[in-house]
Each structure stands twice: as C-alpha cells, then as structure tokens.
Amino acid sequence: MSAIISVSGVSKFYGGFHALKNVSIEVGQGERIVICGPSGSGKSTLVRCINRLEVHDAGHIIVDGAELTDDTKRIDAVRREVGMVFQQFNLFPHLSILDNCTLAPIWVKKMPKHQADELAMEYLARVRIADQAGKYPSQLSGGQQQRAAIARALCMAPKIMLFDEPTSALDPEMIKEVLDVMVELAGEGMTMLVVTHEMGFARTVADRVCFMDGGEIVEIADPETFFTSPKSERTKLFLSQILQH
Amino acid sequence: MTTALRWTRANLFSTPGNAVLTSSIVLLFVWAVPPVIDWAFLRAVWTGTSRDACVGADVGACWPYIWARAGQIIYGFYPDGERWRVDIVYALGIAGTLWLTLPNIPRKWLGAALMIFAFPVAAYVLLLGGVFGLEAVPTLHWGGLLLTLVVAVVGIAASLPLGILLALGRRSELPVIRWFSVTFIEVWRGVPMITVLFMAANMLPLFLPESLDTDKLFRALVAIAIFNAAYMAEVVRGGLQAIPRGQEEAAKALGLGYWRRMTFVVLPQALKISIPGLVNNMVSMLKDTSLISVIGFLDLLGVIQAGNTDPEWASPNTALTGYLFLAIIYWAACFSLSRYSARLERNLNVGARP
Ligand SMILES: Nc1ncnc2c1ncn2[C@@H]1O[C@H](COP(=O)(O)OP(=O)(O)OP(=O)(O)O)[C@@H](O)[C@H]1O
Numbered sequence: 001m002s003a004i005i006s007v008s009g010v011s012k013f014y015g016g017f018h019a020l021k022n023v024s025i026e027v028g029q030g031e032r033i034v035i036c037g038p039s040g041s042g043k044s045t046l047v048r049c050i051n052r053l054e055v056h057d058a059g060h061i062i063v064d065g066a067e068l069t070d071d072t073k074r075i076d077a078v079r080r081e082v083g084m085v086f087q088q089f090n091l092f093p094h095l096s097i098l099d100n101c102t103l104a105p106i107w108v109k110k111m112p113k114h115q116a117d118e119l120a121m122e123y124l125a126r127v128r129i130a131d132q133a134g135k136y137p138s139q140l141s142g143g144q145q146q147r148a149a150i151a152r153a154l155c156m157a158p159k160i161m162l163f164d165e166p167t168s169a170l171d172p173e174m175i176k177e178v179l180d181v182m183v184e185l186a187g188e189g190m191t192m193l194v195v196t197h198e199m200g201f202a203r204t205v206a207d208r209v210c211f212m213d214g215g216e217i218v219e220i221a222d223p224e225t226f227f228t229s230p231k232s233e234r235t236k237l238f239l240s241q242i243l244q245h
Numbered sequence: 246m247t248t249a250l251r252w253t254r255a256n257l258f259s260t261p262g263n264a265v266l267t268s269s270i271v272l273l274f275v276w277a278v279p280p281v282i283d284w285a286f287l288r289a290v291w292t293g294t295s296r297d298a299c300v301g302a303d304v305g306a307c308w309p310y311i312w313a314r315a316g317q318i319i320y321g322f323y324p325d326g327e328r329w330r331v332d333i334v335y336a337l338g339i340a341g342t343l344w345l346t347l348p349n350i351p352r353k354w355l356g357a358a359l360m361i362f363a364f365p366v367a368a369y370v371l372l373l374g375g376v377f378g379l380e381a382v383p384t385l386h387w388g389g390l391l392l393t394l395v396v397a398v399v400g401i402a403a404s405l406p407l408g409i410l411l412a413l414g415r416r417s418e419l420p421v422i423r424w425f426s427v428t429f430i431e432v433w434r435g436v437p438m439i440t441v442l443f444m445a446a447n448m449l450p451l452f453l454p455e456s457l458d459t460d461k462l463f464r465a466l467v468a469i470a471i472f473n474a475a476y477m478a479e480v481v482r483g484g485l486q487a488i489p490r491g492q493e494e495a496a497k498a499l500g501l502g503y504w505r506r507m508t509f510v511v512l513p514q515a516l517k518i519s520i521p522g523l524v525n526n527m528v529s530m531l532k533d534t535s536l537i538s539v540i541g542f543l544d545l546l547g548v549i550q551a552g553n554t555d556p557e558w559a560s561p562n563t564a565l566t567g568y569l570f571l572a573i574i575y576w577a578a579c580f581s582l583s584r585y586s587a588r589l590e591r592n593l594n595v596g597a598r599p
C-alpha cells in the first residue's frame with residue numbers, strides 16, 4: 001500500500017505551547033483513519049497541518065507526492081486534492097448552496113458554469129439535498145448545511161477528505177444523516193481522515209483508529225484491537241470515559 | 246381614527262417622560278419651521294432682474310438672484326459656447342446613475358462596466374478637450390456644481406478601491422506590505438485635509454522638477470483620493486475583522502488563491518457590513534469638496550460666495566438665499582446617497598439569518 005499522506009516527525013508550536021510533538025503517521029491510498037482523543041490533544045492541529053491551514057515547525061509532510069513548504073503554488077495544488085469539512089460547516093453565507101459548490105470548480109478548475117452546475121447538482125443529490133440548491137446556508141438545518149459542505153468539498157473531486165469533528169455542532173437527530181453520507185463516501189474508496197468521537201462510525205468504517213493525547217499519537221491500531229485490547233493506559237481511560245454511556 | 250389615536254397614545258405619550266419629550270419636539274418644530282418657510286417661500290421674491298426686486302421691508306428670500314447666477318452655479322466659468330459638452334457629461338452621468346440605481350432597468354453589469362470604464366474616458370475628453378477638435382478648457386475655468394461633482398465623484402471612485410487595498414495590506418502576512426499600509430494610513434489620517442490640499446497645490450511644484458509639473462486640480466484630486474483612502478481603509482478593516490476566520494479557511498481548503506478568496510468570499514461579506522461606514526465617509530467627502538476653495542478653485546460654495554458680494558444683487562437677503570440654496574443642494578445629494586445605501590443594504594441582506 002503506497003502512502004498518499006506521509007507525516008514524519010512533525011512538531012507544531014503555538015508561541016511557547018507545544019501542540020504537536022514529533023508526530024508521524026502514514027496514510028495509504030483509500031485508507032480510512034479515525035482520530036480521537038481528549039480536547040486540546042492536537043487532533044485539529046494535525047488535520048489542519050495536512051492542508052497547511054496550520055504551518056508545521058519541524059518534520060515533513062508529503063501529500064500526494066508533494067512536500068508542504070512555503071511554495072504557495074504547490075500548496076494550492078495540494079489543497080485542490082484535499083477536501084476539508086469543518087465542525088462549523090463554514091459555508092459562504094452570501095452565496096446560494098449551488099454557488100457554494102460551484103465557486104471552486106469554476107475559479108480553480110476553470111470549469112464552464114453549466115458544467116459546474118451539473119456537477120454540483122449531482123453531488124447535492126448524492127447527499128440528498130438537491131432540492132435545497134437555490135437556498136442560502138442560513139435557510140438550511142445544521143445537518144443539511146454540513147451535507148452541503150461535504151458536497152462542496154466533493155465537487156473538487158479530491159483524492160483525500162479531511163473531517164474535523166463534522167457532527168459535533170449538530171443536534172443528535174441530525175448526526176445520523178451526516179454519518180450516513182460519510183459511510184457511503186467510505187464505501188466508494190475515498191481516503192479519509194476523520195476526527196470524531198462517534199465510536200460507532202469508527203468501528204464500522206475505520207481501517208485504523210488513532211488515539212492522540214498531549215500532542216502525541218499515543219496508540220494507533222485496527223478498530224478491533226483498539227476497542228477490545230488497547231495497550232496504553234491513557235487509551236483505556238479515554239475509552240472508558242467515552243464509551244460508558 | 247380610533248386606531249390613530251391609540252397609536253399616538255401608545256407610541257408618543259406612553260409615559261410622562263415620553264409625553265414631555267413629544268411635546269417639546271412638537272413645540273420646537275412649531276417655533277422653528279414656520280418662520281423659515283415663511284421667509285424662504287411665502288414672503289420670498291420669485292421674479293426680477295436686479296437687486297431692486299429684493300429690497301423692501303417685508304421681503305424674504307431673493308430667488309431671482311439664484312436664477313441669474315444659474316449658469317455660473319451649474320457650469321462655473323466654462324466658456325458659454327462650450328457648455329453643451331458639460332451638458333452631455335451631466336446627461337451621461339444621470340443616465341448611468343439611473344441605470345444602476347433603478348431596480349427595474351436590466352443588465353446592471355453592462356451599466357456598471359460602462360460607468361466604470363467608458364464614462365470616465367468620455368467625461369475626461371469632453372470636459373478637458375484639446376483633442377478631436379474640441380477647444381481645450383483648462384481646469385482653472387471649471388467651477389460651480391461641475392467642479393464639486395468632479396471632485397466628489399473622482400475622489401470617491403479613487404479612494405474606495407485604494408482604501409480596500411490598504412485595508413487588505415494592513416492584514417497581510419508579509420511584514421513589508423503590512424508596515425507600509427499601517428504607516429500610510431496613520432500618516433494621512435494624522436494630517437488635516439486643508440494642509441494636504443495646500444501642500445498639493447503650492448508646495449509640491451516647488452519640489453518636483455518642472456517636467457513633472459502637473460495640473461493643479463489633478464494634484465488636488467490625487468491628494469483628496471489618498472487622504473480619504475486612509476479613512477475608507479479603516480472602515481473596510483472593521484468589516485474584514487468581523488468575518489469569521491473559518492470563511493477564509495474554507496476558501497483556502499478549496500484551493501482558491503489569495504485574490505480569489507478576497508474577491509469572492511471575504512470582501513463581498515466585509516464590504517456589505519461596511520456600507521454604513523463607507524457611505525458616511527462618502528457623505529463627508531461630498532461636503533468636504535468645498536475645501537478646495539482654499540487653493541483657489543471656485544466650487545459650488547465658491548461661486549455662490551463670490552456671487553453674494555456682487556453689487557448688482559446686494560440686498561439683506563441675498564447671501565442668506567445663496568446659503569439656503571446651497572444647503573438644499575448638498576442636503577438633497579447626501580440624503581439620496583444615504584437612502585440608496587439603505588436600500589442596497591436591504592437588497593444585499595438575502596443571505597443573512599432571518
Ligand atoms: N491558534 C492557536 N493559538 C494558540 N494555541 C492554539 C491555537 N490553536 C490551537 N491551540 C492550542 O493547541 C492545542 C491543540 O489544539 P487542537 O485544536 O488541535 O485540539 P483538539 O484536539 O482539536 O481539541 P478539540 O477536541 O477541543 O477540538 C490546544 O491546547 C489549543 O489550546
């Protein structure tokens with residue numbers, strides 16, 4: 001299995017605060033990785049380093065064969081291949097759902113408008129909100145907004161999708177509709193890095209589960225091993241806290 | 246009738262404090278407004294050919310004075326035979342403004358493109374002349390409403406984009422650009438406008454080599470644009486700061502480069518919330534155009550002040566009439582600007598939370 005993402009020895013500081021400590025992880029093509037861990041453990045930071053929303057201070061990150069450096073051209077090229085879904089959706093409020101989806105295909109990929117519209121409608125249908133295409137983000141429910149955000153990312157036909165707690169801002173009854181879309185996506189062979197505390201999703205979809213604490217990757221294993229016989233005490237403690245309900 | 250009564254009681258006399266406030270404001274109006282109307286319209290003189298019409302014990306505003314000076318008020322000192330050129334520019338300007346502001350005229354994009362690219366060129370050629378067989382009219386002969394509008398429109402049209410660039414520069418990740426923008430903004434905001442105008446008009450030519458000697462109005466326009474760009478920049482910066490960081494991050498994650506992120510994601514949102522502040526700046530720019538009288542130009546205020554001392558029309562009411570007329574024009578222009586901006590805000594509100 002060839003690695004499409006390779007993170008080796010990465011450190012990240014916020015001022016004096018050491019947010020990522022010598023983190024290394026390889027992600028294979030088509031692999032699904034779920035990242036969990038307590039708040040402040042560096043999960044978001046790691047994921048955001050992969051499309052350079054954060055700049056790492058040491059180590060190397062290679063995405064789809066390109067090392068992330070200060071070269072903005074290369075960073076934009078990498079970002080074209082890496083879709084991201086945020087906890088707060090971050091849809092563009094002044095654009096309709098359809099325009100949210102077509103903005104990047106039109107301006108980054110230079111796709112003709114009618115073709116971008118078709119593509120966007122296809123993806124909006126796949127996340128089951130084609131009927132909302134003409135509305136503005138504020139007119140949609142949280143679950144619909146997050147599915148629109150997923151469709152927007154998919155419209156760039158990325159090779160990799162990053163999810164940073166995609167269901168944490170949602171009411172419980174909307175979580176399933178978003179997870180269903182993500183499960184479908186996994187079934188199609190998309191490479192996915194998902195920060196989430198939805199352990200059911202990790203169990204059914206993940207190839208490997210990664211536990212982070214204090215800026216380090218404490219443990220990484222297949223779901224079966226991870227949930228039934230974790231090695232580290234910290235993992236056990238975390239799992240007992242999160243699985244008790 | 247009873248509903249009107251109920252409304253009045255609920256809104257104007259709900260508490261003793263409110264009742265006092267309502268009554269005082271009504272009294273203030275009764276005390277102030279009728280005398281003004283009486284003077285400006287009821288007792289006013291409407292026709293006449295000289296000051297004789299306007300002298301008398303019981304005479305109000307002297308409107309024939311304004312009619313007599315209308316040419317100078319509208320065209321300044323533009324040669325009589327060439328005034329048709331100014332008329333064309335006015336007509337084009339009015340047509341373009343209606344095109345862009347009236348909701349039921351289609352193809353706003355074409356209108357905007359014409360107003361941004363074609364209109365300035367046409368106005369420049371027509372007003373300045375010297376080409377295509379048009380007699381050259383030096384800017385020193387411009388004046389009145391023409392000059393006021395040229396200064397206001399050029400000032401606003403140049404300072405807004407410049408201000409946006411400065412605001413973006415102030416937030417740049419590149420220290421040199423950030424440092425330059427901050428210095429630029431702070432320097433220009435710290436100097437009085439009159440000083441800037443004096444320097445542009447009188448001192449700059451002393452420093453610059455003769456080959457760079459430019460038109461005085463041109464220098465003043467550059468100074469006004471730069472000066473006001475600093476203010477525009479601060480308003481836009483406020484708007485930029487109000488946009489959540491996630492917006493730019495989402496645009497970055499899609500692979501959009503810096504200028505596209507700004508053009509399609511950040512600025513549309515930031516400018517929308519900056520509209521009240523930007524329009525506020527434009528209104529004060531419109532009124533500040535009269536400052537160019539200090540460097541020897543006779544704008545609207547200038548020609549009216551000059552006319553007030555004209556012996557042919559000297560009367561106790563002449564100057565007051567001139568200033569009242571001036572106030573009405575300025576007020577009408579500024580008020581329409583603010584009404585238009587209010588409508589723009591409403592129309593742009595489609596994506597906002599209900
Ligand atoms: N921009 C920043 N400036 C300073 N400190 C930051 C910044 N971003 C994150 N941190 C700190 O870095 C640490 C890791 O943050 P990160 O957001 O990666 O945690 P997380 O694991 O995603 O937590 P959560 O589950 O709460 O989202 C935290 O202690 C946080 O306070």
Ligand SMILES: [Mg+2]
Pocket residue numbers: 043044045164165
């Ligand atoms: Mg996080």
